[in-house]
Amino acid sequence: MEELAIKLNAEGIQKRVISPGKGDLPVFPDGTKVKFHYRTTLCDGTLLDDSRSMGGQSRPMELILGKKFKLPVWERVIITMRPGEVAEFTCDTKHTALYPLVSQSLRNISVGKDPLEGQRHCCGIAQIHSHHSLGHHDLDHLQARPQPLVFALELLEVLIPGSFRLDTWAMTDEEKLEAVPLIHEEGNKLYRQGEISAAAEKYHNAIACLKNLQMKERPGDESWFQLDHMITPLLLNYCQCRLIEGQYYEVLDHCSSILYKHEDNVKAYFKRGKAHAAVWNETEARADFAKVVELDPSLASSVARELRLMEERIREKQKEEKGRYKSLFSYSGGASTAATNG
Numbered sequence: 001m002e003e004l005a006i007k008l009n010a011e012g013i014q015k016r017v018i019s020p021g022k023g024d025l026p027v028f029p030d031g032t033k034v035k036f037h038y039r040t041t042l043c044d045g046t047l048l049d050d051s052r053s054m055g056g057q058s059r060p061m062e063l064i065l066g067k068k069f070k071l072p073v074w075e076r077v078i079i080t081m082r083p084g085e086v087a088e089f090t091c092d093t094k095h096t097a098l099y100p101l102v103s104q105s106l107r108n109i110s111v112g113k114d115p116l117e118g119q120r121h122c123c124g125i126a127q128i129h130s131h132h133s134l135g136h137h138d139l140d141h142l143q144a145r146p147q148p149l150v151f152a153l154e155l156l157e158v159l160i161p162g163s164f165r166l167d168t169w170a171m172t173d174e175e176k177l178e179a180v181p182l183i184h185e186e187g188n189k190l191y192r193q194g195e196i197s198a199a200a201e202k203y204h205n206a207i208a209c210l211k212n213l214q215m216k217e218r219p220g221d222e223s224w225f226q227l228d229h230m231i232t233p234l235l236l237n238y239c240q241c242r243l244i245e246g247q248y249y250e251v252l253d254h255c256s257s258i259l260y261k262h263e264d265n266v267k268a269y270f271k272r273g274k275a276h277a278a279v280w281n282e283t284e285a286r287a288d289f290a291k292v293v294e295l296d297p298s299l300a301s302s303v304a305r306e307l308r309l310m311e312e313r314i315r316e317k318q319k320e321e322k323g324r325y326k327s328l329f330s331y332s333g334g335a336s337t338a339a340t341n342g
Helices: 002-010 072-078 099-110 124-129 137-144 173-192 196-214 222-244 248-261 266-278 282-295 297-341
Strands: 013-019 033-042 047-050 061-064 086-091 149-159
Touching: 002 013, 013 072, 033 072, 047 099, 047 137, 061 072, 072 086, 072 149, 099 137, 173 196, 173 222, 196 222, 222 248, 222 266, 248 266, 266 282, 266 297, 282 297
Parallel strands: none
Antiparallel strands: 013 086, 033 047, 033 061, 033 149, 086 149
16 A cells, blocks of 8 residues: 555655545456545635535446546546545646536536536647636636645445446447447336336437437438437437426427428327427417328327317316406406495
8 A cells, every 4th residue: 555655646646545445455447337426625625526415416426447537537546445445635736637627517417417518629628728618617717727636535336347337428339329229128118117207317318329429420321310210219208208297398399300300200290289289389289180190090089089188178278267357357346346435
């Protein structure tokens, strides 16, 4: 351990063990997944990030070693730790220059945003030297004035390669293509079990895989169209989940995007018709349902049922509005009489 500390010091990293952990130091071959909590501060103790509270939740960092993570120093220090160990690492500026970009991505993820949102399409060093705001005052300050940082890490788990499924962001293009059918089926299974939110997340992950691959193709090429045809059924399944969850405007957007490219997609018309009906767009709903019957007459009975449901809801709404109008009229009339009698 003393030899390890000497090596770290030579690299501009000072380690202080807070809790030693258990067992022997693991072997960390490339492809190992490590899970750890982190707390990042300036040397004066000013807090930047804490994985136990970021985004209002406690979510440990998961890192695949050897995948060229933007902050290599985390890989360097984590391999000096035992499971359960808690340690502080004070790292020279040469190791922390890219932390503002990494922190921005982690903060985006913690609130459900795209991790690259707000980042320009240029290399990390170019972004560090630009005057582009990262959307966080503390990160802008750190970007303008790079300095040493203190990382307090707790190593929770070490998973050897092959003992876990890679997260989609860590997969090669080939691995993503192989994973999509498996993720799709997992989503279908969750949907059948009534776990709608979990199913929607699976469909969303599979779509993200394919979208990532599609971005590397030229729009209009055969490979681009092949990926697009794989995305469409996943997106329709995702829309079905969002319908159940009441996210009607999202369904309208997605179904319209499908129909822009595939004008004869019956399922997209049907789901969009249901979403229109749910948000009181009667004319648009009737037009979509009419298109469904035109394209597939066998669905006439299903369309008729949806139209009856919509008409019943409209009648109920009109009845409620009429009742509110009468109550308001009665109240106004009573108030006028009282004023007159007074």
